[in-house]
Amino acid sequence: MYKYSIIFQGMKLIRRLLFPIAMLYGLILSIRNGLFNIKIFKGQHTSIPSIGIGNLSIGGTGKSIVVDYLISKYHTNQFIGVLSRGYGRKSSGFIMANSSSTALEIGDEPFQFLKKYPKIRVAVGEDRVKAAKKFLKIDSKINLLIFDDVMQYRWIIPNHLVLTTTYKSPFYDDFPFPYGSLREFAKGKQRSETILVTKCPSGISKKDRLDFENKCKLSSSQKIFFTKINYSKSIINHKEKVGFDKLKNEKIILVTGVANPKPLVEFLNSKNIIFNHLKYRDHYNFNKTSIKKIKNEAASSLILTTEKDYGRLSSFLKSDKLFYIPINLTFFSENEELVFNQRIESFIKVKS
Numbered sequence: 001m002y003k004y005s006i007i008f009q010g011m012k013l014i015r016r017l018l019f020p021i022a023m024l025y026g027l028i029l030s031i032r033n034g035l036f037n038i039k040i041f042k043g044q045h046t047s048i049p050s051i052g053i054g055n056l057s058i059g060g061t062g063k064s065i066v067v068d069y070l071i072s073k074y075h076t077n078q079f080i081g082v083l084s085r086g087y088g089r090k091s092s093g094f095i096m097a098n099s100s101s102t103a104l105e106i107g108d109e110p111f112q113f114l115k116k117y118p119k120i121r122v123a124v125g126e127d128r129v130k131a132a133k134k135f136l137k138i139d140s141k142i143n144l145l146i147f148d149d150v151m152q153y154r155w156i157i158p159n160h161l162v163l164t165t166t167y168k169s170p171f172y173d174d175f176p177f178p179y180g181s182l183r184e185f186a187k188g189k190q191r192s193e194t195i196l197v198t199k200c201p202s203g204i205s206k207k208d209r210l211d212f213e214n215k216c217k218l219s220s221s222q223k224i225f226f227t228k229i230n231y232s233k234s235i236i237n238h239k240e241k242v243g244f245d246k247l248k249n250e251k252i253i254l255v256t257g258v259a260n261p262k263p264l265v266e267f268l269n270s271k272n273i274i275f276n277h278l279k280y281r282d283h284y285n286f287n288k289t290s291i292k293k294i295k296n297e298a299a300s301s302l303i304l305t306t307e308k309d310y311g312r313l314s315s316f317l318k319s320d321k322l323f324y325i326p327i328n329l330t331f332f333s334e335n336e337e338l339v340f341n342q343r344i345e346s347f348i349k350v351k352s
Contacts, residue, residue: 015179022179029184036154043157044129047136049144049348052158054151056171056188058181059282060259061164062198064109064308065229067148069329071117073341074144081135081142084110085149086124088283094125094134103311108283109148111311128156144348152183160347163192167200172215189216194343195224199263202228225340230330231267235304235323242323244271251301255294257284257309264306264325275304291316
């Protein structure tokens, strides 16, 4: 007991030491934001309708799930372009993705979007202003741009900015890095038009929602929506689908390289699926060492991963035993989803 008390006290001391650093970091970002607010630094509006998805946290708030949802909603009647920084890629500069692009070249999330929706256009680039211009010059048919992870990139001003935050780790209870996990002070939320609360528990009550909304301290022009993750009833790969009822007697290795695998772990536990978990950091680029470890751990076991990780793993593990579980964003009612989409459309004025 004494040993754990010493560890706890040590952690508290480290946090106290990190607090001034976090304050300085937050202050620098506040000054930068202030320069944008008073137009000394000027962001540019896009020449076509655009939606920006971002967050205040370092990661794990479900941005890619929201991007996926928007693509699924509009790709049948819009020429969609998705522009991302391409975090974790082994390349740099502007790249227009094509059917032969890899996750290492363009990043795992852009790769996921392209493979799932082959008719959309996907590009990556650190300088989103230049990248957007190149993007639209290469393909002038694009009439809706979706910016992935653009909250802090203020040189671009999308028509509608959606801020994602998880229900269990809301931005209003957090603090800038390294004391907390925010990229800036929580007041940065005022730049967004819509707050999308992700990964909510299914049993959330109206009172819980109201309490959450009140703590967000939204302006009169902002609106908040609550969503949850819906997991597929089957796992899939390049060859087949397998229902969860057939997995209870299988030996399974779960491999994740995402910021927060906890919801997936909890879901598998709820299905009474037994598995060993190999956990890697977010956007982890699997190499020979990690692939060897996965193969040794798996042996003849089924390897289950996330849809995002599947794109990186499938190029190394060319096995019929490698599967992923699809997920999608769902609202708590059809009316809430309708209101959300009407709100998006009122800002970007897309054609139905």
